[in-house]
Amino acid sequence: MRPILLSGHERALTQIKFNPDGDLLFSVAKDQQICVWYSHNGERLGVYKGHQGAIWTVDVDPTSTFIASGSADNTIRLWEIKTGRCLKTWDFLTAVKRVEFSEDGRQLLGVTEKRMGHLGTIVVLNITPDVDAEQSDEREMTIVCGESKATVAGWSYLNKYIIAGHEDGSVSQYDGKTGELLDNVPLHDLQVTDLQWSPDRTYFITASKDKTARLTAARNLEPLKKYTADTPLNSACITPKKDFVILGGGQAAMDVTTTAARQGKFEARFYHKIFVDEIGRVRGHFGPLNSVAAHPTGKGYASGGEDGYVRVHHFDKGYFDFMYEVERERQNRL
């Protein structure tokens, strides 16, 4: 497996995301620009310029027409993927830490930071799925997180719930229409750093600073699996096609200079989704992994690190052939 190294950013990566077809890879970093790459060969298609602060988050709409980005310049921006044109800017009072399109692409949620006397909120915006249409300025809904600010959030299946991870390690379930808090479960001991969905959005994986990642059902927040690592985690994703999860993390960014690369645990860790065993690691970054993303077809994954590199991996045959003994037996019986 020879990874493709993308070095389009000058500062630490914050999030990377594949579009639903998996041919484009979006990367955002603290250097104020968004890059889009062809995932098969690592060619850069374009750069979206306009943000005035570090960009924390990016998301692609289901039709690969728009991307939305959230930045420390207190804005969410909507861009046309093809041309790099900025279509809309929504201004907020504080930095935007997370954006995500709903399953149908008609709504966009944003998580705003708690700062300067403002409480952390989750806002929902309506999106008109037309490049030339005027986007509405109005907030469809605002959920205020009084107790502990939300760090990540996402839409469940059919936009039924909004699931949010909080700074105190708890995960809440809000009604997708009314914004009413339905449930709050203390899943983690420390801050939730990432939340990514299964392909059908019925369950999700959360990564946390408490060195664990958890698989949880969206319907009732029932804990399904727990993956324990030996380092704080920054990101986790579920691989399609094979039943694995990928966790990324490493020594906290501020401690990196005092740590050797070998001891920093800057590796992507593969766990079996069902059996919860760690089954392999991929090294390569020389800083913590800030974001991992699985290719939507399951044939590869990408990781973005504090070192400013994105590494795109296409799996070898051995990856797809790997099976537990019980899985193989079952396959033989069928």
Place this chain on the structure above:
Amino acid sequence: MASKNRDWADDDEGDEVTVELPPPQTIQNKDGTKTTITYRYNEEGQKVKTTRRIRLVTHREVVNPRVAERKTWAKFGVPEKEKDSPGPQMDTTSIGENIIFRLSTNWRQDTKDEAKDPNANAMKDKLKDKTVKCRICNGEHFTARCPYKDTMAPVGAEGAAGDVAAGMGDDLSAAQQGGPAGKKGSYVPPALRNSGGAAGEKMGGNKYGERDDFATLRVTNVSEMAEEGELRDMFERFGRVTRVFLAKDRETGLAKGFAFISFADRGDAVKACSKMDGYGFKHLILRVEFAKKAA
């Protein structure tokens, strides 16, 4: 250089010998493969027949039309230079080194084994031509593991030197009779071991120490780069060397600068001591003296 003006360095014999080559053949096989046979002369002027079997497979890949369309998009927001040139750019995209990524339930163990391997192999190589020989019964095990170590004196030490084979029978019975402690597995202080018998004769001194120090040389001012093998080669000229010990730093693996050489015969040791003292070895002058007995 153009083909007409041949380089003077080119071999121009080719023109003469290419006369009688049979024409290349192509045969269509029944199983869908093609066999091509070609002839050529190799560098030594010998005729070489090359037979190739070729199977042509058409591999068709269906690409999502949306994906195909996106591949034709024009670049934007990138530097001018990058905009005009298709394909990945050198300054933003590179290929990383190959990563061996093998999934396994016990990957942790696997990687550990790999890490250990080089050392283990090096050790194996070192020990390849050394045979383990017990000092007590001459068997192929370490002296410490010898089943007779409590009951027999080492070969060569006075007393038990006599005959090993006969000794073994005695030993077994001796073991059964046991020391004062009775049971074989329990610890018996050396002083009480083998009560009676040969013990008295050994009282004279430390059996191992005396024997070793008797013909052991201490070599100092040894180069960092020295290897035990080199020392052995140098000293073997004077007689049979039973043991070479070169002190090495545990972490760096470099020699610490001193070594001990044990000879089988003290006469050889004396000779070696006089000859090798002051011998130049790897830019340093060796200092050789008889080892002092350990305190």
